[in-house]
Amino acid sequence: MSSTRKKAARKSPAERAAEIADAARDLALEQGLSTVTLRAVASRIDVAPALVAHYEPNMDALVASTFATVVAAELDDIRGVLAAETRPTARVAALVDTLLDGTRDDVTLVWVEAWALGRRNETLAVAVRQEMDAWQLVVRGLVEDGVEAGEFAVDDAADVAWQLLGMIDGLNAQALVRWSADRARGSVLHRAVEGMLGLDRYALDTA
Amino acid sequence: MSSTRKKAARKSPAERAAEIADAARDLALEQGLSTVTLRAVASRIDVAPALVAHYEPNMDALVASTFATVVAAELDDIRGVLAAETRPTARVAALVDTLLDGTRDDVTLVWVEAWALGRRNETLAVAVRQEMDAWQLVVRGLVEDGVEAGEFAVDDAADVAWQLLGMIDGLNAQALVRWSADRARGSVLHRAVEGMLGLDRYALDTA
DNA sequence: GATATTGTTGATCAAGCGATCAATAAGATT
DNA sequence: AATCTTATTGATCGCTTGATCAACAATATC
Numbered sequence A, B: 001m002s003s004t005r006k007k008a009a010r011k012s013p014a015e016r017a018a019e020i021a022d023a024a025r026d027l028a029l030e031q032g033l034s035t036v037t038l039r040a041v042a043s044r045i046d047v048a049p050a051l052v053a054h055y056e057p058n059m060d061a062l063v064a065s066t067f068a069t070v071v072a073a074e075l076d077d078i079r080g081v082l083a084a085e086t087r088p089t090a091r092v093a094a095l096v097d098t099l100l101d102g103t104r105d106d107v108t109l110v111w112v113e114a115w116a117l118g119r120r121n122e123t124l125a126v127a128v129r130q131e132m133d134a135w136q137l138v139v140r141g142l143v144e145d146g147v148e149a150g151e152f153a154v155d156d157a158a159d160v161a162w163q164l165l166g167m168i169d170g171l172n173a174q175a176l177v178r179w180s181a182d183r184a185r186g187s188v189l190h191r192a193v194e195g196m197l198g199l200d201r202y203a204l205d206t207a
Numbered sequence C: 001g002a003t004a005t006t007g008t009t010g011a012t013c014a015a016g017c018g019a020t021c022a023a024t025a026a027g028a029t030t
Numbered sequence D: 001a002a003t004c005t006t007a008t009t010g011a012t013c014g015c016t017t018g019a020t021c022a023a024c025a026a027t028a029t030c
Helices: A013-031 A040-043 A049-055 A057-081 A088-099 A105-117 A120-146 A157-177 A188-197 B013-031 B038-042 B049-053 B060-083 B088-098 B104-116 B122-150 B157-177 B188-197
Strands: none
Touching: A013 A049, A013 A105, A040 A049, A040 B104, A057 A088, A057 A105, A057 A120, A057 B013, A057 B122, A088 A120, A088 A157, A105 A120, A105 A157, A105 B104, A105 B157, A120 A157, A120 B038, A120 B060, A157 A188, A157 B049, A157 B122, A157 B157, A157 B188, A188 B104, A188 B157, B013 B038, B013 B049, B013 B060, B013 B104, B038 B049, B060 B088, B060 B104, B060 B122, B088 B122, B088 B157, B088 B188, B104 B122, B104 B157, B157 B188
16 A cells, blocks of 8 residues: 555656665665666655666666765765874774774675676676775875885885775675674784784784 | 577486586586576576476575585685695695685686675575685684694684685685786785784795 | 386466656646 | 646566476386
8 A cells, every 4th residue: 555656746857866866875775786676766766667767878877876876975984084093004993993893784785796796787897996996096095195104014005905905895795694793803804904014013903 | 500409318317417517507607606597507408497497496596506516616626725735834825825816716706696696595695604614614724723833823713714714705806806906916915914823024925 | 019207398477677658747938 | 828848657568587387208117
Protein backbone atom coordinates (compact mmCIF):
# COMPACT_ATOMS: atom_id res chain seq x y z
CA MET A 1 0.00 0.00 0.00
CA SER A 2 2.63 2.45 1.06
CA SER A 3 4.53 2.02 -2.17
CA THR A 4 1.72 2.79 -4.59
CA ARG A 5 2.63 5.82 -6.63
CA LYS A 6 0.20 8.03 -8.50
CA LYS A 7 2.20 10.74 -10.13
CA ALA A 8 5.38 12.55 -9.28
CA ALA A 9 5.35 16.26 -8.66
CA ARG A 10 6.84 18.19 -11.50
CA LYS A 11 10.23 19.61 -10.63
CA SER A 12 12.88 21.68 -12.36
CA PRO A 13 15.49 19.70 -14.25
CA ALA A 14 18.24 20.83 -11.88
CA GLU A 15 16.22 19.84 -8.87
CA ARG A 16 15.29 16.44 -10.29
CA ALA A 17 18.81 15.73 -11.43
CA ALA A 18 20.09 16.46 -7.94
CA GLU A 19 17.43 14.22 -6.46
CA ILE A 20 18.48 11.36 -8.71
CA ALA A 21 22.14 11.84 -7.87
CA ASP A 22 21.35 11.87 -4.16
CA ALA A 23 19.27 8.73 -4.39
CA ALA A 24 22.03 6.95 -6.27
CA ARG A 25 24.57 8.03 -3.68
CA ASP A 26 22.44 6.86 -0.76
CA LEU A 27 21.80 3.56 -2.48
CA ALA A 28 25.50 3.03 -3.14
CA LEU A 29 26.39 3.74 0.47
CA GLU A 30 23.66 1.54 1.88
CA GLN A 31 23.83 -1.45 -0.42
CA GLY A 32 26.74 -0.99 -2.78
CA LEU A 33 27.34 0.34 -6.28
CA SER A 34 25.89 -2.75 -7.90
CA THR A 35 22.43 -1.88 -6.60
CA VAL A 36 22.44 1.46 -8.40
CA THR A 37 20.06 0.36 -11.14
CA LEU A 38 17.52 2.23 -13.21
CA ARG A 39 14.64 0.74 -11.28
CA ALA A 40 16.16 0.93 -7.81
CA VAL A 41 17.01 4.60 -8.14
CA ALA A 42 13.60 5.40 -9.61
CA SER A 43 11.67 3.59 -6.93
CA ARG A 44 13.68 5.25 -4.18
CA ILE A 45 12.46 8.68 -5.23
CA ASP A 46 9.07 7.37 -6.28
CA VAL A 47 9.38 8.04 -9.94
CA ALA A 48 9.06 6.07 -13.15
CA PRO A 49 12.21 4.24 -14.28
CA ALA A 50 12.05 6.04 -17.59
CA LEU A 51 12.57 9.35 -15.82
CA VAL A 52 15.93 8.30 -14.48
CA ALA A 53 16.90 7.12 -17.94
CA HIS A 54 15.77 10.48 -19.27
CA TYR A 55 18.13 12.36 -16.99
CA GLU A 56 21.18 10.16 -17.47
CA PRO A 57 22.98 9.29 -20.69
CA ASN A 58 23.18 5.70 -19.49
CA MET A 59 23.50 3.77 -16.27
CA ASP A 60 27.23 3.28 -16.56
CA ALA A 61 27.61 7.04 -16.34
CA LEU A 62 25.35 7.32 -13.30
CA VAL A 63 27.27 4.58 -11.52
CA ALA A 64 30.55 6.29 -12.35
CA SER A 65 29.43 9.71 -11.17
CA THR A 66 27.97 8.20 -8.03
CA PHE A 67 31.29 6.56 -7.26
CA ALA A 68 33.10 9.84 -7.83
CA THR A 69 30.70 11.71 -5.57
CA VAL A 70 31.11 9.28 -2.69
CA VAL A 71 34.87 9.07 -2.90
CA ALA A 72 35.41 12.79 -3.40
CA ALA A 73 33.34 13.49 -0.30
CA GLU A 74 35.50 11.12 1.70
CA LEU A 75 38.64 12.84 0.46
CA ASP A 76 37.24 16.18 1.56
CA ASP A 77 36.66 14.76 5.02
CA ILE A 78 40.26 13.67 5.12
CA ARG A 79 41.50 17.07 4.04
CA GLY A 80 39.73 18.45 7.08
CA VAL A 81 41.32 15.87 9.35
CA LEU A 82 44.78 16.67 8.01
CA ALA A 83 44.26 20.39 8.42
CA ALA A 84 43.65 19.90 12.12
CA GLU A 85 47.24 18.84 12.66
CA THR A 86 50.39 20.77 11.94
CA ARG A 87 53.39 18.45 12.11
CA PRO A 88 53.60 15.91 9.28
CA THR A 89 54.14 12.99 11.63
CA ALA A 90 50.98 13.81 13.52
CA ARG A 91 49.12 14.28 10.25
CA VAL A 92 50.15 10.85 9.03
CA ALA A 93 49.01 9.30 12.28
CA ALA A 94 45.69 11.11 11.99
CA LEU A 95 45.29 9.98 8.37
CA VAL A 96 45.93 6.34 9.13
CA ASP A 97 43.87 6.22 12.29
CA THR A 98 40.92 7.99 10.72
CA LEU A 99 40.80 5.80 7.63
CA LEU A 100 40.99 2.66 9.72
CA ASP A 101 38.58 3.62 12.48
CA GLY A 102 35.95 1.28 11.09
CA THR A 103 33.30 3.91 10.46
CA ARG A 104 33.66 3.90 6.69
CA ASP A 105 32.69 0.42 5.64
CA ASP A 106 30.04 1.89 3.39
CA VAL A 107 32.66 3.77 1.43
CA THR A 108 34.95 0.75 1.38
CA LEU A 109 32.18 -1.28 -0.18
CA VAL A 110 31.89 1.33 -2.90
CA TRP A 111 35.62 1.12 -3.55
CA VAL A 112 35.70 -2.66 -3.74
CA GLU A 113 32.71 -2.84 -6.03
CA ALA A 114 34.19 -0.14 -8.20
CA TRP A 115 37.34 -2.20 -8.68
CA ALA A 116 35.25 -5.16 -9.75
CA LEU A 117 32.65 -3.32 -11.85
CA GLY A 118 35.29 -1.16 -13.46
CA ARG A 119 36.34 -4.12 -15.55
CA ARG A 120 33.06 -4.00 -17.44
CA ASN A 121 32.22 -0.31 -17.13
CA GLU A 122 34.92 1.76 -18.75
CA THR A 123 33.34 5.04 -17.66
CA LEU A 124 33.60 3.85 -14.10
CA ALA A 125 37.16 2.66 -14.63
CA VAL A 126 38.16 6.15 -15.73
CA ALA A 127 36.53 7.65 -12.66
CA VAL A 128 38.30 5.17 -10.41
CA ARG A 129 41.68 6.11 -11.82
CA GLN A 130 40.89 9.80 -11.46
CA GLU A 131 39.89 9.50 -7.83
CA MET A 132 42.86 7.33 -7.04
CA ASP A 133 45.07 10.01 -8.49
CA ALA A 134 43.37 12.67 -6.40
CA TRP A 135 43.92 10.66 -3.25
CA GLN A 136 47.51 9.96 -4.11
CA LEU A 137 48.13 13.64 -4.69
CA VAL A 138 46.99 14.50 -1.20
CA VAL A 139 48.99 11.77 0.50
CA ARG A 140 52.01 12.51 -1.60
CA GLY A 141 51.89 16.16 -0.58
CA LEU A 142 51.79 15.10 3.03
CA VAL A 143 54.81 12.85 2.62
CA GLU A 144 56.74 15.55 0.83
CA ASP A 145 55.95 17.99 3.62
CA GLY A 146 57.39 15.52 6.08
CA VAL A 147 60.55 15.10 4.08
CA GLU A 148 61.05 18.85 3.78
CA ALA A 149 60.42 19.25 7.48
CA GLY A 150 63.14 16.71 8.12
CA GLU A 151 60.73 14.30 9.82
CA PHE A 152 60.57 11.61 7.13
CA ALA A 153 63.37 9.83 5.32
CA VAL A 154 61.99 8.62 2.02
CA ASP A 155 63.40 7.99 -1.44
CA ASP A 156 60.33 8.53 -3.55
CA ALA A 157 57.32 10.28 -2.03
CA ALA A 158 55.06 9.20 -4.88
CA ASP A 159 55.86 5.55 -4.33
CA VAL A 160 55.30 5.85 -0.62
CA ALA A 161 51.95 7.51 -1.18
CA TRP A 162 50.71 4.73 -3.44
CA GLN A 163 51.99 2.15 -1.04
CA LEU A 164 50.30 3.74 1.93
CA LEU A 165 46.97 3.97 0.15
CA GLY A 166 47.18 0.40 -1.05
CA MET A 167 47.82 -0.82 2.46
CA ILE A 168 44.88 1.07 3.87
CA ASP A 169 42.51 -0.06 1.14
CA GLY A 170 43.55 -3.66 1.60
CA LEU A 171 43.01 -3.62 5.32
CA ASN A 172 39.61 -2.03 4.99
CA ALA A 173 38.55 -4.45 2.28
CA GLN A 174 39.60 -7.30 4.51
CA ALA A 175 37.50 -5.96 7.34
CA LEU A 176 34.54 -5.74 5.00
CA VAL A 177 34.41 -9.53 4.87
CA ARG A 178 35.74 -10.34 8.33
CA TRP A 179 33.52 -7.79 10.02
CA SER A 180 34.49 -9.03 13.46
CA ALA A 181 38.07 -8.03 12.80
CA ASP A 182 39.70 -5.15 14.53
CA ARG A 183 41.47 -3.45 11.69
CA ALA A 184 43.63 -1.32 13.93
CA ARG A 185 45.39 -4.57 14.81
CA GLY A 186 47.07 -3.33 17.91
CA SER A 187 49.10 -0.79 16.12
CA VAL A 188 50.99 -3.05 13.82
CA LEU A 189 50.17 -0.68 11.03
CA HIS A 190 51.90 2.12 12.86
CA ARG A 191 55.08 0.07 12.90
CA ALA A 192 54.76 -0.56 9.18
CA VAL A 193 54.25 3.10 8.38
CA GLU A 194 57.14 4.08 10.61
CA GLY A 195 59.31 1.72 8.60
CA MET A 196 58.13 3.23 5.32
CA LEU A 197 58.78 6.79 6.45
CA GLY A 198 62.06 6.14 8.21
CA LEU A 199 60.58 7.16 11.54
CA ASP A 200 61.78 5.89 14.90
CA ARG A 201 59.81 2.98 16.25
CA TYR A 202 56.65 4.07 18.12
CA ALA A 203 57.00 7.59 16.73
CA LEU A 204 53.44 7.42 15.43
CA ASP A 205 51.92 6.25 18.71
CA THR A 206 52.94 9.41 20.50
CA ALA A 207 52.47 11.82 17.63
CA MET B 1 29.52 -22.76 -37.52
CA SER B 2 32.36 -23.90 -35.33
CA SER B 3 30.25 -23.55 -32.22
CA THR B 4 27.32 -25.68 -33.31
CA ARG B 5 26.89 -28.54 -30.91
CA LYS B 6 25.12 -31.78 -31.70
CA LYS B 7 25.31 -33.95 -28.64
CA ALA B 8 27.78 -34.30 -25.84
CA ALA B 9 29.59 -37.56 -25.29
CA ARG B 10 28.29 -39.41 -22.31
CA LYS B 11 30.75 -39.33 -19.42
CA SER B 12 30.90 -40.66 -15.89
CA PRO B 13 29.52 -38.33 -13.22
CA ALA B 14 32.95 -37.90 -11.64
CA GLU B 15 34.51 -37.07 -14.96
CA ARG B 16 31.79 -34.62 -15.92
CA ALA B 17 31.82 -32.97 -12.51
CA ALA B 18 35.56 -32.44 -12.79
CA GLU B 19 35.15 -31.03 -16.26
CA ILE B 20 32.61 -28.53 -15.02
CA ALA B 21 34.81 -27.51 -12.10
CA ASP B 22 37.77 -27.03 -14.42
CA ALA B 23 35.76 -24.94 -16.84
CA ALA B 24 34.51 -22.76 -14.01
CA ARG B 25 38.05 -22.31 -12.72
CA ASP B 26 39.43 -21.36 -16.11
CA LEU B 27 36.58 -18.95 -16.67
CA ALA B 28 37.17 -17.31 -13.29
CA LEU B 29 40.86 -16.88 -13.95
CA GLU B 30 40.38 -15.53 -17.44
CA GLN B 31 37.43 -13.23 -16.96
CA GLY B 32 36.55 -13.12 -13.30
CA LEU B 33 34.17 -14.87 -10.92
CA SER B 34 31.19 -12.89 -12.17
CA THR B 35 31.40 -14.60 -15.54
CA VAL B 36 30.96 -18.02 -13.99
CA THR B 37 27.37 -18.43 -15.11
CA LEU B 38 25.29 -21.44 -15.96
CA ARG B 39 25.44 -20.72 -19.66
CA ALA B 40 29.06 -19.63 -19.83
CA VAL B 41 30.30 -22.75 -18.10
CA ALA B 42 28.07 -24.98 -20.21
CA SER B 43 29.12 -23.43 -23.49
CA ARG B 44 32.80 -23.68 -22.57
CA ILE B 45 32.60 -27.46 -22.36
CA ASP B 46 30.05 -27.64 -25.16
CA VAL B 47 27.18 -28.93 -23.12
CA ALA B 48 23.59 -27.91 -22.45
CA PRO B 49 23.13 -25.37 -19.62
CA ALA B 50 20.79 -27.78 -17.89
CA LEU B 51 23.61 -30.24 -17.45
CA VAL B 52 25.62 -27.82 -15.38
CA ALA B 53 22.56 -27.14 -13.28
CA HIS B 54 22.13 -30.90 -12.91
CA TYR B 55 25.60 -31.31 -11.44
CA GLU B 56 25.53 -28.33 -9.08
CA PRO B 57 23.06 -27.58 -6.29
CA ASN B 58 22.98 -23.98 -7.48
CA MET B 59 25.27 -21.45 -9.07
CA ASP B 60 26.17 -19.76 -5.79
CA ALA B 61 27.77 -23.02 -4.72
CA LEU B 62 29.71 -23.41 -7.95
CA VAL B 63 31.01 -19.88 -7.69
CA ALA B 64 32.04 -20.47 -4.10
CA SER B 65 33.82 -23.75 -4.81
CA THR B 66 35.53 -22.19 -7.82
CA PHE B 67 36.82 -19.39 -5.65
CA ALA B 68 38.10 -21.88 -3.08
CA THR B 69 39.84 -23.93 -5.74
CA VAL B 70 41.67 -20.97 -7.22
CA VAL B 71 42.77 -19.52 -3.92
CA ALA B 72 43.79 -22.83 -2.39
CA ALA B 73 45.98 -23.54 -5.40
CA GLU B 74 47.69 -20.19 -4.96
CA LEU B 75 48.33 -20.94 -1.32
CA ASP B 76 49.92 -24.24 -2.27
CA ASP B 77 52.22 -22.40 -4.62
CA ILE B 78 53.25 -20.15 -1.79
CA ARG B 79 53.91 -23.06 0.52
CA GLY B 80 56.39 -24.26 -2.06
CA VAL B 81 58.06 -20.87 -2.27
CA LEU B 82 58.42 -20.70 1.50
CA ALA B 83 59.84 -24.19 1.68
CA ALA B 84 62.67 -23.15 -0.61
CA GLU B 85 64.07 -20.83 2.03
CA THR B 86 65.26 -21.65 5.50
CA ARG B 87 65.68 -18.46 7.50
CA PRO B 88 62.43 -16.68 8.40
CA THR B 89 63.67 -13.33 7.17
CA ALA B 90 64.46 -14.76 3.76
CA ARG B 91 61.12 -16.53 3.70
CA VAL B 92 59.24 -13.31 4.40
CA ALA B 93 61.13 -11.58 1.62
CA ALA B 94 60.29 -14.44 -0.73
CA LEU B 95 56.62 -14.33 0.29
CA VAL B 96 56.26 -10.63 -0.31
CA ASP B 97 58.23 -10.54 -3.54
CA THR B 98 56.41 -13.52 -4.98
CA LEU B 99 52.95 -12.22 -4.21
CA LEU B 100 53.77 -8.84 -5.67
CA ASP B 101 55.62 -9.95 -8.76
CA GLY B 102 52.69 -9.03 -10.95
CA THR B 103 52.09 -12.48 -12.39
CA ARG B 104 48.93 -13.16 -10.41
CA ASP B 105 46.48 -10.54 -11.55
CA ASP B 106 44.07 -13.28 -12.51
CA VAL B 107 43.94 -14.51 -8.93
CA THR B 108 43.70 -10.98 -7.61
CA LEU B 109 40.66 -10.41 -9.78
CA VAL B 110 39.06 -13.48 -8.24
CA TRP B 111 39.77 -12.13 -4.76
CA VAL B 112 38.36 -8.69 -5.47
CA GLU B 113 35.22 -10.05 -7.08
CA ALA B 114 34.79 -12.48 -4.21
CA TRP B 115 34.80 -9.61 -1.73
CA ALA B 116 32.11 -7.85 -3.73
CA LEU B 117 29.98 -10.87 -4.63
CA GLY B 118 30.27 -12.28 -1.13
CA ARG B 119 27.82 -9.67 0.05
CA ARG B 120 25.05 -11.30 -1.95
CA ASN B 121 26.25 -14.90 -2.00
CA GLU B 122 26.51 -16.20 1.54
CA THR B 123 28.00 -19.51 0.41
CA LEU B 124 30.79 -17.57 -1.21
CA ALA B 125 31.21 -15.38 1.85
CA VAL B 126 31.78 -18.46 3.98
CA ALA B 127 34.38 -19.75 1.53
CA VAL B 128 36.14 -16.39 1.52
CA ARG B 129 36.44 -16.40 5.30
CA GLN B 130 37.74 -19.96 5.27
CA GLU B 131 40.42 -19.25 2.71
CA MET B 132 41.45 -16.08 4.46
CA ASP B 133 41.89 -18.08 7.62
CA ALA B 134 44.00 -20.65 5.80
CA TRP B 135 46.24 -17.93 4.44
CA GLN B 136 46.56 -16.25 7.77
CA LEU B 137 47.54 -19.53 9.39
CA VAL B 138 50.45 -19.95 7.02
CA VAL B 139 51.72 -16.41 7.40
CA ARG B 140 51.24 -16.49 11.12
CA GLY B 141 53.34 -19.64 11.36
CA LEU B 142 56.07 -17.93 9.43
CA VAL B 143 56.03 -14.92 11.73
CA GLU B 144 56.10 -17.11 14.81
CA ASP B 145 59.07 -19.00 13.42
CA GLY B 146 60.87 -15.73 13.00
CA VAL B 147 60.14 -14.69 16.55
CA GLU B 148 61.34 -18.00 17.96
CA ALA B 149 64.47 -17.78 15.84
CA GLY B 150 65.12 -14.38 17.35
CA GLU B 151 64.90 -12.65 13.98
CA PHE B 152 61.57 -10.82 14.42
CA ALA B 153 60.35 -8.66 17.26
CA VAL B 154 56.55 -8.53 17.25
CA ASP B 155 53.88 -8.37 19.94
CA ASP B 156 51.17 -10.42 18.30
CA ALA B 157 52.01 -12.71 15.41
CA ALA B 158 48.35 -13.15 14.48
CA ASP B 159 47.86 -9.40 14.13
CA VAL B 160 51.00 -9.08 12.07
CA ALA B 161 49.87 -11.87 9.77
CA TRP B 162 46.51 -10.23 9.09
CA GLN B 163 48.17 -6.93 8.54
CA LEU B 164 50.68 -8.31 6.11
CA LEU B 165 48.03 -10.05 4.06
CA GLY B 166 45.84 -6.98 4.00
CA MET B 167 48.70 -4.89 2.72
CA ILE B 168 49.52 -7.33 -0.04
CA ASP B 169 45.91 -7.69 -1.13
CA GLY B 170 45.45 -3.95 -1.23
CA LEU B 171 48.53 -3.36 -3.34
CA ASN B 172 47.56 -6.05 -5.79
CA ALA B 173 43.99 -4.80 -6.03
CA GLN B 174 45.33 -1.34 -6.74
CA ALA B 175 47.51 -2.66 -9.53
CA LEU B 176 44.50 -4.39 -11.03
CA VAL B 177 43.01 -1.01 -11.87
CA ARG B 178 46.19 0.95 -12.45
CA TRP B 179 47.73 -1.73 -14.59
CA SER B 180 50.63 0.49 -15.56
CA ALA B 181 51.69 0.64 -11.94
CA ASP B 182 54.79 -1.05 -10.69
CA ARG B 183 53.58 -2.65 -7.50
CA ALA B 184 57.03 -3.33 -6.19
CA ARG B 185 57.28 0.44 -5.74
CA GLY B 186 61.00 0.56 -5.39
CA SER B 187 61.03 -1.46 -2.28
CA VAL B 188 58.92 0.72 -0.10
CA LEU B 189 57.02 -2.34 0.96
CA HIS B 190 60.19 -3.89 2.26
CA ARG B 191 60.68 -0.92 4.55
CA ALA B 192 57.11 -1.27 5.79
CA VAL B 193 57.49 -4.96 6.51
CA GLU B 194 60.80 -4.37 8.23
CA GLY B 195 59.04 -1.92 10.49
CA MET B 196 56.29 -4.41 11.26
CA LEU B 197 58.70 -7.19 12.10
CA GLY B 198 61.21 -5.10 14.03
CA LEU B 199 63.91 -5.78 11.47
CA ASP B 200 66.80 -3.49 10.72
CA ARG B 201 66.26 -1.22 7.77
CA TYR B 202 67.13 -2.88 4.45
CA ALA B 203 67.29 -6.28 6.15
CA LEU B 204 64.82 -7.64 3.61
CA ASP B 205 66.68 -6.37 0.58
CA THR B 206 69.69 -8.49 1.34
CA ALA B 207 67.87 -11.51 2.75
C1' DG C 1 19.56 -58.86 -28.74
C1' DA C 2 16.25 -57.10 -25.46
C1' DT C 3 16.00 -54.40 -21.34
C1' DA C 4 17.12 -51.26 -17.70
C1' DT C 5 19.77 -47.43 -16.12
C1' DT C 6 20.95 -42.77 -16.24
C1' DG C 7 23.62 -39.04 -18.47
C1' DT C 8 21.90 -35.46 -21.39
C1' DT C 9 18.89 -32.17 -23.58
C1' DG C 10 15.16 -28.78 -25.41
C1' DA C 11 11.70 -26.14 -24.01
C1' DT C 12 10.18 -23.06 -20.96
C1' DC C 13 9.48 -20.16 -16.82
C1' DA C 14 9.96 -16.00 -13.89
C1' DA C 15 12.92 -12.36 -12.66
C1' DG C 16 15.97 -8.69 -13.41
C1' DC C 17 18.50 -5.52 -16.32
C1' DG C 18 19.03 -1.08 -19.75
C1' DA C 19 16.78 1.41 -23.08
C1' DT C 20 13.31 3.74 -26.27
C1' DC C 21 9.14 6.42 -27.56
C1' DA C 22 4.59 8.04 -28.25
C1' DA C 23 1.29 9.90 -25.21
C1' DT C 24 0.00 12.51 -21.18
C1' DA C 25 -0.54 16.33 -18.06
C1' DA C 26 1.45 19.89 -15.06
C1' DG C 27 2.97 24.32 -15.06
C1' DA C 28 4.53 28.66 -17.50
C1' DT C 29 3.38 32.10 -20.86
C1' DT C 30 0.47 34.95 -23.15
C1' DA D 1 -8.87 31.46 -20.11
C1' DA D 2 -6.40 29.60 -23.95
C1' DT D 3 -2.03 28.05 -25.51
C1' DC D 4 2.53 26.43 -25.42
C1' DT D 5 6.38 24.06 -23.32
C1' DT D 6 8.26 20.15 -21.33
C1' DA D 7 8.60 17.10 -17.21
C1' DT D 8 6.78 12.67 -16.65
C1' DT D 9 4.94 8.21 -17.66
C1' DG D 10 3.14 3.46 -19.45
C1' DA D 11 4.06 0.19 -22.49
C1' DT D 12 7.19 -2.44 -24.52
C1' DC D 13 11.44 -4.40 -26.52
C1' DG D 14 15.62 -7.30 -26.25
C1' DC D 15 18.82 -9.31 -23.42
C1' DT D 16 20.76 -12.13 -19.52
C1' DT D 17 20.35 -14.57 -15.50
C1' DG D 18 19.07 -19.19 -12.54
C1' DA D 19 16.14 -22.95 -12.42
C1' DT D 20 12.90 -26.94 -13.48
C1' DC D 21 11.15 -31.12 -15.92
C1' DA D 22 9.48 -34.30 -19.19
C1' DA D 23 11.55 -36.54 -22.94
C1' DC D 24 15.45 -38.55 -25.29
C1' DA D 25 19.38 -41.60 -26.16
C1' DA D 26 23.80 -43.77 -25.06
C1' DT D 27 25.64 -47.27 -22.37
C1' DA D 28 25.70 -51.14 -19.24
C1' DT D 29 23.40 -55.26 -17.84
C1' DC D 30 21.18 -59.36 -18.37
